[in-house]
Every structure is written in C-alpha cells, then in structure tokens.
Amino acid sequence: MGGMSFPPDATVSEAGEFPLIQRLRDLFAQGEQVLVGPGDDAAVLRIRDGHVVVSTDVLVEGRHFRRDWVAAADIGHRAAAANLSDINAMGGRAHSLTIGLAAPRDLPAQWALDFAEGFAEECASVGASVVGGDLTSADSLVIAVTVLGSCRRSPVLRSGAEPGDVLALCGRQGWAAGGLAVLGRGFRSPRVLVEAYRRPEPPYDAGAVAAEAGATAMIDISDGLLAEARHLAEESQVAIDVRRDAFEVPEPLVAVGAATGADPLSFVLGGGDDHALLATFPTPGVPDGWAVIGSVSEGSEVTVDGAAYDGPTGWTHF
Amino acid sequence: MGGMSFPPDATVSEAGEFPLIQRLRDLFAQGEQVLVGPGDDAAVLRIRDGHVVVSTDVLVEGRHFRRDWVAAADIGHRAAAANLSDINAMGGRAHSLTIGLAAPRDLPAQWALDFAEGFAEECASVGASVVGGDLTSADSLVIAVTVLGSCRRSPVLRSGAEPGDVLALCGRQGWAAGGLAVLGRGFRSPRVLVEAYRRPEPPYDAGAVAAEAGATAMIDISDGLLAEARHLAEESQVAIDVRRDAFEVPEPLVAVGAATGADPLSFVLGGGDDHALLATFPTPGVPDGWAVIGSVSEGSEVTVDGAAYDGPTGWTHF
Numbered sequence: 081m082g083g084m085s086f087p088p089d090a091t092v093s094e095a096g097e098f099p100l101i102q103r104l105r106d107l108f109a110q111g112e113q114v115l116v117g118p119g120d121d122a123a124v125l126r127i128r129d130g131h132v133v134v135s136t137d138v139l140v141e142g143r144h145f146r147r148d149w150v151a152a153a154d155i156g157h158r159a160a161a162a163n164l165s166d167i168n169a170m171g172g173r174a175h176s177l178t179i180g181l182a183a184p185r186d187l188p189a190q191w192a193l194d195f196a197e198g199f200a201e202e203c204a205s206v207g208a209s210v211v212g213g214d215l216t217s218a219d220s221l222v223i224a225v226t227v228l229g230s231c232r233r234s235p236v237l238r239s240g241a242e243p244g245d246v247l248a249l250c251g252r253q254g255w256a257a258g259g260l261a262v263l264g265r266g267f268r269s270p271r272v273l274v275e276a277y278r279r280p281e282p283p284y285d286a287g288a289v290a291a292e293a294g295a296t297a298m299i300d301i302s303d304g305l306l307a308e309a310r311h312l313a314e315e316s317q318v319a320i321d322v323r324r325d326a327f328e329v330p331e332p333l334v335a336v337g338a339a340t341g342a343d344p345l346s347f348v349l350g351g352g353d354d355h356a357l358l359a360t361f362p363t364p365g366v367p368d369g370w371a372v373i374g375s376v377s378e379g380s381e382v383t384v385d386g387a388a389y390d391g392p393t394g395w396t397h398f
Numbered sequence: 399m400g401g402m403s404f405p406p407d408a409t410v411s412e413a414g415e416f417p418l419i420q421r422l423r424d425l426f427a428q429g430e431q432v433l434v435g436p437g438d439d440a441a442v443l444r445i446r447d448g449h450v451v452v453s454t455d456v457l458v459e460g461r462h463f464r465r466d467w468v469a470a471a472d473i474g475h476r477a478a479a480a481n482l483s484d485i486n487a488m489g490g491r492a493h494s495l496t497i498g499l500a501a502p503r504d505l506p507a508q509w510a511l512d513f514a515e516g517f518a519e520e521c522a523s524v525g526a527s528v529v530g531g532d533l534t535s536a537d538s539l540v541i542a543v544t545v546l547g548s549c550r551r552s553p554v555l556r557s558g559a560e561p562g563d564v565l566a567l568c569g570r571q572g573w574a575a576g577g578l579a580v581l582g583r584g585f586r587s588p589r590v591l592v593e594a595y596r597r598p599e600p601p602y603d604a605g606a607v608a609a610e611a612g613a614t615a616m617i618d619i620s621d622g623l624l625a626e627a628r629h630l631a632e633e634s635q636v637a638i639d640v641r642r643d644a645f646e647v648p649e650p651l652v653a654v655g656a657a658t659g660a661d662p663l664s665f666v667l668g669g670g671d672d673h674a675l676l677a678t679f680p681t682p683g684v685p686d687g688w689a690v691i692g693s694v695s696e697g698s699e700v701t702v703d704g705a706a707y708d709g710p711t712g713w714t715h716f
Contacts, residue, residue, distance in 0.1 A: 115449065116553060119633070121487040121618060122453035122545075124553050127445045131433065134529065135440035136544060138498035140536040169439040180456035180498070180542040211452065214542075218458040224498040224532075224542030226454060227440075235434060235442050300439060315437075 092192055093185035093217070100189055101215055107196045108210040113175050123211040125176050125228070133229045135166035141221035149263045152191045154278040156198025158353075159223050162302060164206055165282045165355035167229035169300035171236040171291025174208040174229035182218035195223075206284050233291045241297035241316035241360040247374035248366045250290070250357045251283035252276060253305060254344075257351020258333045261340060270332035282355035286369055290359050293367040298359040303352045306393040309374075310382045312360065319379030321386055322349070326373040343391060349384065350392040410510055411503035411535070418507055419533055425514045426528040431493050441529035443494050443546070451547045453484035459539035467581045470509045472596040474516025476671075477541050480620060482524055483600045483673035485547035487618035489554040489609025492526040492547035500536035513541075524602050551609045559615035559634035559678040565692035566684045568608070568675045569601035570594060571623060572662075575669020576651045579658060588650035600673035604687055608677050611685040616677040621670045624711040627692075628700045630678065637697030639704055640667070644691040661709060667702065668710040 086095040095103075110117045116124035139145060139162070145155050160177065167174040179199065183192060192215075200210055208227070258270075259277025268274055282300070290298055297316050299308045306322065313320045329337075329344045337344030360376055383389070404413040413421075428435045434442035457463060457480070463473050478495065485492040497517065501510060510533075518528055526545070576588075577595030586592055600618070608616055615634050617626045624640065631638045647655075647662045655662030678694050701707070 121484040136496040166439040178454040226544035
C-alpha cells in the first residue's frame, strides 16, 4: 500500500478511508498474542487460558465527551480506560481491543490520529493491543470499543456479595465529576480535577489483586458510586450501607463544592468517570490500596449512614 | 429486576435504559460457550481451541441502512450477517457477538426489540449467541457489532493467493445491489432482489469448506466484487483477472438493467451487501458450491477479460 499520505490539515473525507486506516494501523503495536493483526477480514488471537472476558462500550460526542473540553488524545485515553476498566472489574487483565469509529466527514484526520495515539497509549499501559477496527462516516462522532481479556482466577461477578461482607473502594473517586463540574461552568481549575476528568487513572492492578484476595463481588464505577452500589445490591440481593465518614474528601473537591454550592461529598457519591473499583470482601480481607467505605447486610436498600440518600446518585444514559 | 415493562408504543427514552436492556437481554439465548452472559461488567466465554477470531463493524443509519426501506428485524439480520460473514471469510465459525447501539431518544423501543430479535435469529442460524452490549443515546442511529469465532484449520488470509491459482465465488452476488437500485428508484420489485438486499443469505458453511479444500486466500464481498478482488491482489501481491462469461446474470438483474439502463453485470461486479465469498484455490481444487470466475497471475492489476474495468467497482466509506 504505497502513497498513503495526505496533507496534515486534511479532513477524514479528504484523507480517504484507506490512507487513513493505514496511518491508524501503524499506530497500533501488536502484542505476542496477536497471530493476525488488523487488515484482514478478522484478527486472530492466541488464547492460552481457555476463556475470554469480553465487554463493549459506546461513547457518543456531546453525551460522553466534548471535543472542546477534552483533547483528541485524552478522549482516546478515556475511551480505552472505560473499556479496560470493565475487565479490571472482573478481576482480569485486558489483552486485545477493537475500535469502531463513526466520524463526520469534516472531522480533521489529525483528530482521528491523535485519538488513536492516546487510545493505543492507554492500552499499552496495561500491555493490551488494538487488533482491529472499522471506520465509517456518520453525522455524529461515535466511538465503539470492544475489549477482550482474561482472568487468572474465577471472574468476580456483581452477584456474589454476602451479608457480613465489607464494601471497599480502590482508586480516585469523585475527581472526574469535580472536573466535569468545573468544565461545565466554563472554568479550567482546579487543574488536578480537570485533568482527572480528561485522563482518568483507573487502578488497573487492583482488580486482579482483589480477586486474589477473595473479593466476593466487584464493579467499576463508571456511572456513580451509589448507582454502582445499587447494581451490586440488586445482583447480589443484599443491602449496602455507605458511611460518609469513610471518605476524606480531597481539598480540590472541597474548593469546588464551596465555589458551586454543592456538597463536595456529592461528587464522591454520585460521580462517575474515574473508573475506581467497588468491591465486597469477607471481613477481614481487604487488600492494600482498598479502603473500607461501608457494609453489606440482608435486605435490598442502598443507604448512606443508614438512610436514603437524596443527592444525585449517578448518570442516566437516556 | 421486577417491573421491567413499558407501553408498547414507548420510545427508548420513555422505556428507560434498564427496562429496555432487560427486555433486550431476554431475547438473547446463551450458547454452551457462555460462562457469564450479559449483565455483568463483561461476559466470560469458554474457548476450547486456543484462539479467537475477532472482527468489528459499524453500521450507520442513512449510510448503511434506511429505516424506511428495511424493517427493524431485517436490519438486525443484515447487521449480524455483515459480521458473521467476516468470520466465514477467515474459514471460521462465529460463536459470540456483542452489540453497541447508539439510538436517538425518540426511537421506538419496539424498533430496538425487533432489531434485536432479527439480530439474534441470524446469529442463532449459525449457532452464535449475543453475549453483551451497550445502549446509549445519540443523534444518529449507529450499530456497532463485534463478533468472535474460531477456525478448525489455519485461518485463510487475504494474502495467500499465488500465480496459477483460480479465483472462485460462492453465494449470490449482485442481488442485493440490484435490490438497492430498485429501492433507490422508489420501486419494490423485482421482489426477490429487494428481499436479497433486506435479508442477505451469506453462504455461512462455505468458508470452512473452502479452508478445508485448501483455499489460499479469501475475503467476503461486502463492498463490491472487484473492490474485494483488489484487496486480495494487493495483499497477495498478484494480478487477478475476472472473466465476464463466467457469470450467468440472473434474470431479475437483467430486468433491472433493462429498466434502469445499467449493465446488469455491473451489479455483479460492483455490488456489495450479499456477503458472498471470494477465494483463490490451487487448480484443481474448487469445492462444490464454488464457481470459478477468474485467474491469478503475476502482476498487480485487477482486470476484467484482461482489460481495465470502467464501471463502478464498489462502495467507498467516505
């Protein structure tokens, strides 16, 4: 495939499908599990451990990201992180991903390249490869990602929490929501929160560690801590209580709360996008890096300090 | 999860994310390879043969389908077929799929259910299951599918064609393009072509048979016979010549050609969407059900009867 170049300011339409795909492919280094990489009708992966853990996520411009708030490379990091985190939440490790990109014809080709570079970088940080994709035009910018991974132990489901377990959290939580609140008001600081929103730092090693330590149930917090706790409660048929005093609300969130009139804890309890992990463990047994934030009992409610929570609890997709 | 019902005329927004997802999930029967099905952070699949073949495709309303031309269930069949066919073209068999659906808020929930039912039916026809998905709102209707499968033998790539091989075709070819031409002019007949466009019938068994028979290269025809022949020629670094007299143009295409002034063979040579298979074989060695339509030689050109073809050769995605 010679002659695959285009002007740096070309749109995806001007660049053309095949030249752009060729340039994108060059950004994706292939891991040792890849027997056939991008460019054929399908990729072929070596699977050593008898199973595959697979998840898919769709991100839509204007709904999950805004190009004027987050640079292309960071959107790539976020899109990869959202998917890698789903494998983390099973106690597994991701190895291979595919990207479907539906892009407006006037999208700068450089945007697609920067996005792919950020995406590939985030994948490489956990040793995973982009093994295939599809590129097509659409009125909206839509990013569809599928991730494949594996678990060394049995996958940790949402349904295994037992009365008597503790609820524990690993990773930054509420920072991205704080950053989003800041951006939504037209500000750019506290910078640490804006950066947390733009480029989440999920605790990628924590899922496998939790599985090893005997976590009974686990989920990643993409839509809000209490919303995800509700998923755990429903799937496990238990009640979950979260303790306010378990959280030391970080100073930048206190500052945003003061500036916006919001309860700073509402970012922690209702915010998503950090991709922290929420898990239940039999007591004692919470591994390093995890903080106990609540308890599991018989019942079906999700409460905060024993009472219903009346703040925002998470993100709705419709 | 009780109470997951909504009025039959609800939009996806009115139905709500979780009730709609629950109803969609109920449509997806799980195969024996599924250790954990839809509803957790990820699905878990048993992989018996040490590898996975994976491909992804994005379909966009207005670009790949029109809701006023094709019923929801048929769009489901088409979306599944396009992906299952990619595994077929590797000589493999699909076992598991994920669907990402970005839908306008005013899309009828029943449309999503009918789509999913058609999708699941097409998958079931080859013994594959829908194991996961994602549902979100967007301005456009975008369907992103990822398919996983396996090959009993080595996968058949695009790059293995050798000078001296024959080029062979399996499956209906040009019928869907004829149907699309008919629909594009506001007609509904010949009905057999319109139906071929609405619900393709890819030769799902032919890929594995071709692999068994020693096919050297293979591709599925989604974008046009000559366009896909060009992919084979480029990846294999060979020349390919297609013989006009190898095709018996079916009567309905002759009729559409006469009515529209088009060369009826142009549907066969330029049309996509039937998901026929194109493969190269060492002579002799073409299995039953395959028709020899050309030859492979040294060089790099794709020709028809030895000369450049000046008709439309396929679909461009931008």
